Amino acid sequence: MPAPRTRPEGGGPPPGSRPGAVTAPPRTRTWVPGGPLDVRLTVMPLRRGGGDPAFRITPDGAVWRASRTPAGPGTLRVTGSPAALEGQAWGPGADWLLDALPGLLGAHDDPAAFVPRHRVVYYAHRRHPGLRLTRTGLVLEALIPTILEQKVTTVEAYRAWRLLLFQHGEPAPGPAPADRMRVMPDARGWARIPSWDWHCAGVDAKRAATVLRAVRVGPRLDALAAVPAEDAAARLQTISGIGPWTAAETLQRSHGAPDALTVGDLHLPHHIGYALEGTRRSTDEAMLRLLAPYPGQRHRAARLILLTTPSPPRQTPRLAPNPPTRHS
Numbered sequence: 001m002p003a004p005r006t007r008p009e010g011g012g013p014p015p016g017s018r019p020g021a022v023t024a025p026p027r028t029r030t031w032v033p034g035g036p037l038d039v040r041l042t043v044m045p046l047r048r049g050g051g052d053p054a055f056r057i058t059p060d061g062a063v064w065r066a067s068r069t070p071a072g073p074g075t076l077r078v079t080g081s082p083a084a085l086e087g088q089a090w091g092p093g094a095d096w097l098l099d100a101l102p103g104l105l106g107a108h109d110d111p112a113a114f115v116p117r118h119r120v121v122y123y124a125h126r127r128h129p130g131l132r133l134t135r136t137g138l139v140l141e142a143l144i145p146t147i148l149e150q151k152v153t154t155v156e157a158y159r160a161w162r163l164l165l166f167q168h169g170e171p172a173p174g175p176a177p178a179d180r181m182r183v184m185p186d187a188r189g190w191a192r193i194p195s196w197d198w199h200c201a202g203v204d205a206k207r208a209a210t211v212l213r214a215v216r217v218g219p220r221l222d223a224l225a226a227v228p229a230e231d232a233a234a235r236l237q238t239i240s241g242i243g244p245w246t247a248a249e250t251l252q253r254s255h256g257a258p259d260a261l262t263v264g265d266l267h268l269p270h271h272i273g274y275a276l277e278g279t280r281r282s283t284d285e286a287m288l289r290l291l292a293p294y295p296g297q298r299h300r301a302a303r304l305i306l307l308t309t310p311s312p313p314r315q316t317p318r319l320a321p322n323p324p325t326r327h328s
Contacts (some may be wrong), residue, residue, distance in 0.1 A: 026077075026088040030099040033105065035142060037082045038130030039063060041307075042106050042151040045134060045253055046134075048145050049158030053165040053182035054172075066172035068139060069093030069100075070222060073183040075172040078102070092173025096099045098192070106132020109256055114300055117293035120275050124304035132298065135256030137225040139232070140183065144248050147210050148203060160201040167201075168193055187215040210241030227255035230254045252299055261291065261298040267311065268302065272310035275305045279311075 043063055047055040063078040064266040074093025078101070080086045088102040109132045116122035149157035164221040168189055169182035185193075191212060193319060198208040214221060217239070232255065233247040245264035251257040262268055263284050273282025276290045294301040
């Protein structure tokens with residue numbers, strides 16, 4: 001891996017940035033992957049819906065992320081091709097984001113350790129040679145939107161994340177596109193959100209309380225990025241309201257954990273069962289049995305299956321979001 005190149009660089013704002021924005025020159029880093037890499041496919045698990053204020057892909061193909069790092073808020077823009085990728089970053093967290101850039105793009109992942117055991121998985125693996133498992137190194141950033149997704153529809157969770165960031169986050173540093181990117185609040189900011197704003201975002205008291213318990217120990221949670229995924233999962237679950245489902249979904253993003261299989265999901269067991277043995281309805285136990293041939297790689301196997309196989313036909317109508325109601 002080549003040595004990092006981090007420098008201030010001048011020039012006009014990148015394509016897609018807000019017009020007339022006056023910003024300090026970005027810090028930059030060039031990184032060359034060691035093999036095939038599909039940047040979009042690798043980082044897409046970090047996007048919480050098409051309107052995510054912390055994630056954008058602009059028409060020029062650039063990937064933008066707004067993050068709250070241990071060094072402060074920062075904005076990252078990734079461009080280039082697998083032959084040479086460049087990161088540009090702004091804000092107090094710029095250098096931190098550039099140091100984490102290779103991990104974000106899968107440098108710590110080892111796809112060679114994966115051996116397909118089913119025909120469906122074999123062809124999915126061949127079809128997506130550039131899939132890597134992203135690793136952000138930001139546990140709290142991955143945890144909070146995952147808590148918002150507990151026991152609600154995806155549409156409801158994405159709406160809550162979007163509204164809370166627009167209302168209580170801060171503008172992303174630098175020339176972020178569309179002037180609407182936001183960095184999530186810091187721990188104090190989350191703690192100061194009034195109950196009515198949680199309610200208007202569709203977040204019930206139980207999930208809001210879990211977020212507040214997490215941010216009280218926020219620095220200790222981000223320190224878990226240096227802990228093996230299995231140990232980090234156990235420590236996360238010592239916080240009331242965080243169970244195996246939430247821990248797995250968090251570690252898939254913060255650690256790039258290849259074996260962090262999501263157990264307790266409403267849809268995943270049915271999808272895996274339908275893809276591997278043709279059953280429309282399945283269970284966590286059946287899913288674990290079907291993925292047993294992939295020790296240490298069960299999340300990667302599930303990700304490949306989700307990318308390339310259809311979900312089982314629906315037997316019931318799709319759940320509708322529940323709009324928040326006013327207090328009487």
